[in-house]
Amino acid sequence: MTNFKRYTLTAALPYANGPLHIGHIAGAYLPADTYARYLRLRGEDVAFICGSDEHGVAITLGARKEGVTPRAFVDKYHQLMKKAFEDFGISFDIYSRTSNPVHYETAQEFFKTIYDKDLFIEETSDQYYDEQEGIFLADRYIIGTCPNCSNPNAYGDQCEKCGTSLSPKQLINPRSTVSGNTPVLKPTKHWYFPLDKFEGWLKEWLIEGHKDWKTNVYGQCKSWLDQGLQPRSITRDLDWGIPVPLPDANGKVLYVWFDAPIGYISATKEWKPNDWQKYWKDPETRLIHFIGKDNIVFHCIIFPAMLKAAGEYILPDNVPANEFLNLEGEKLSTSRNHAVWLHEYLQDLPGRRDELRYVLTSISPETKDADFTWKDYQQKVNSEMVSILGNFVNRVMVLTWKYFDGKVPSEHELPGTDDRRKRVLSLYTQAHTDLDKAVKDMADALKNFRFREAQFQMLNLSRIGNKFLADTEPWKLAKEDMEAVGCILNYALTIVGNIALAMEPFLPDGAASICKQLSSDLKQSRKNFWEKEAMVHIVPQGHSLGKAELLYRNVEDTEIEKQTERLKKHQPVVQAAAIDNPVKPLKPEIVFDDFAKLDIRIGTVTAAEKMEKSNKLLKLRVNDGLGGRTILSGIALHYTPEEMIGKQVTFIANLAPRKMMGTESQGMILMAEDKDGKLKLVSPIDEVSSGSQVS
Structure with missing residues (x-):
């Protein structure tokens, strides 16, 4: 681990338009908290920063839907999220919000710093305007028919049915979500950040x-940069947000x-307030962003370019973004209430x-x-936390109370040369070697953001x-040999104490229980x-232990x-679809020799882009272990x-190459088709x- 004077850790600002679910926690906040706890245990100077993101169109739409002001809307969800984080034990140094006065001031100063360098582009263009309401319509205030899949309710920035990125002018038959009327085009001025000018530097x-960043992060960034960057609008016509600090920007927000x-x-x-700059402007500070994959571009391309443009600020040293968490085999869905909400979990399963x-x-x-499933949750808790971790701690404590009345026995070396004592000494030596290796492997994994592996070594x-x-x-x-028993239990108690220390970044409540x-x-x-x-070493000989308790x-x-019944209540549409779409019949039978001709392999996608003039094809660059290949x-x-x-x-891998739309495809990606026609990747459970x- 490179030496730094301090660490600035950020966890993605959650949007204040709903409660937190386990997908949010797994994606950004739990990894960040684990790492922050680890650094503090090492004695590092850490700033662990987060807060509610309270501006944007989704806030105004949500407030309108609930019949409240945007301020009342964000107040509600900010408090809900803040309390859930606190109750769950996420150890932020501060959990703030972007509606605070200090944020308004900071954001406007940041804008002015770049503006005064004459970097922004001012541009007037036609945008949709709702004449009845007298407002310009931001992307999410406009819906219409998707030009790609004919979804009649696609948004002005994206069709959520087919996933296509859109602009409002691409929609067929656009209409305002505010009044329901057809909007008109009207000129308006906005400011653009010249992202294209930072492409070479990026x-x-x-x-x-x-190149040491995670493959999913590095690959997505490379894909964006390979496609070329364009100026990006940084202002909007809205009445909720941070006012653009310019005299000719009335009615516009950042x-x-x-x-x-x-x-x-x-x-x-x-x-x-008097010491913040060292966490953001000292080159000896390490800045790390913890996010989900949907925020990669903003944290790896746009925000670094903003920091570079403003000057003096440090840049992120790593962005260990995670992929998404599914629930019971399906995507988490707020609209269908297909989620495990953090505040409900804490209420249902206190402690x-x-x-x-x-x-x-x-x-x-x-x-x-x-994929998170409640059955898997039960299995992991019962067979790992209880049967392996808790069982060991409890056995050692109970045996020490039974044989030594709760006092730590002697730690002297085993005397004598008989075979039994030699065997015990050999087992002790082997255990110590294995334990040291597990601790080292755990620490190495933590340093490199491999939290799953690190926790495995902790349990080890x-x-x-x-x-x-x-x-x-x-x-x-x-x-017949209580002296040997004392030596064994003394070392077993040492293991228990080291387990408590190893648990602290992962399972702080259990660690505290062992210390007690x-x-x-x-x-x-x-x-x-x-x-x-x-x-x-943990506790000295003769030390009085506390009462043995189940961990x-x-x-x-x-x-x-x-918990599973709660989820089922919110899935009638999914269940009906399963009935209406029976499984397809089997294809004609083949013999083994036909199958044996196929060379099926696992590859990792390193770059991806849409094929021009095609709504269906993606051009993928796949690492196949043999130099790479292109597959459409x-x-x-x-x-x-x-x-x-x-x-x-x-x-x-051995499919004859086929040319499509001028590009040679060197293989075929295997997919599974759901009963509703949705294609899903066929991937290994564990990374290979x-x-x-494949055999």
Whole structure:
């Protein structure tokens, strides 16, 4: 890990138009919290920054729908999210909001700094205007028929049915979402950020300078830059937002995606008003953004260009973006209420924060989309948290109370040369070696944002501890050699204490429970553990332990049934569709020799773009382990180019090349078609090396 004086960690500002669900938590906030806790344990100077994003069209539309003012609307959801974060234990140093006065001031100053450098482009163009309401219509205030899939309710910036990015003028039969009337085109002036002028610098800084970034992040950025950048409008005609600080900009506000990332800076100002600059302008500060994949372009291309234009600011050193989390095999859906809402989870399962932290980290969508199911939740809690981690801690505590009345036994070396003692000493030596390796592997994974792997190694300490107890069998030795039993349990207690230290970034409640049972805050041990990244001494001989308590408890079937039933109540449309669309019949039977001719492999998509003059084809560059190949796939109506970057795909590698629209396709991507006609990638459950053969 490169040495830095301090760390500025940001977690994507959640939009204040609804509650938080587990997809949000798994994508940005839990990884960021785990990393922040890890850095603090190392003694680092950390600023962990977040806040509510409270401007934009979605806010005004939501407020109108609920019949309240935008201010009342954002107040409601800001408080709901802030409390949910606090109740879940996300350890922000500050959770602010973009409607605060300090943010208005900071965002306007940022705009003026770039404006005074004469970098913005002023341009007057025709935009849709609602004559009845007397307002210009932002993208989401306009709906119409999608030119690609004929969806009659596509928005002015995107069709949510086919995923196509749109502009309002592309819509067929546009209409205002405010009045329902057909809008007219009317000239209006706006300011544009010249993103194209930063393209060369971005390629050098990002593409050449950050090849170590995650594949999905790097690939998506490269895809955007390869397609070329264009000036981007940074103002809107709205009555809710930060006013553009210019005399001729009456009625115009800063575009939400210009003002929102500046919220990281303004929140830091609010937290440290006299000392904020060192977290944003000192080159010895490491800036890291934790986000979901839908925010990659804004945090890796647009915001860095803004920071570069403003001058003096540091740039992100890493952006470990995650993919999406699905729920019970389907995309999380706010409109269908197909979600596990964080505040409801905390109400339904009080005192169970560690469980959700553990499960979400164990399935973290670090390189591809992941799926949360309640059955998997139950299995992981019961068979891993309870049976492996909790079981080991409880066994050691109970045995120490049974044989040594809750006092830490002697730690002297095993005397004698008989075979039994030699065997115990050998088992101790092997356990210590394995434990040191697990701690080192855990620390290395944390440094490199591989939280799923890091948590696995944390749990591995318990696996090794359980094996040590099972192999040494102190309950049998107690009949004739209590000195050996004392040595075994002394070391087992050392393992328990080290487990508590390792748990602190991942499972803080369980770590605190172990410290309570050990009757120690482990302060000195903690410092040594994270500095040495190896096993450390815990409590001295004769130390009195606290009462033995169960660390975690099993999740019962009734608890899972309650959660799954809640989800089923909100899926009538999905169930009806399944009935109306029967599974297709099997194709004619083939013999094994026919199948054996196919060379099916796994590859990783490194670049993706739409084919010109085609609504269906994506041009994919696939790392096949053999130098790479280009494959054209008819999935553009189901996946955007940005979604494909970093995904692992299954493809037929020995299919004869075929030329389509002037481009040679060197293979075929395998897809599965749902009963509703939706195509989904056929991908390995766990990531494998590119070029791996399917057999």
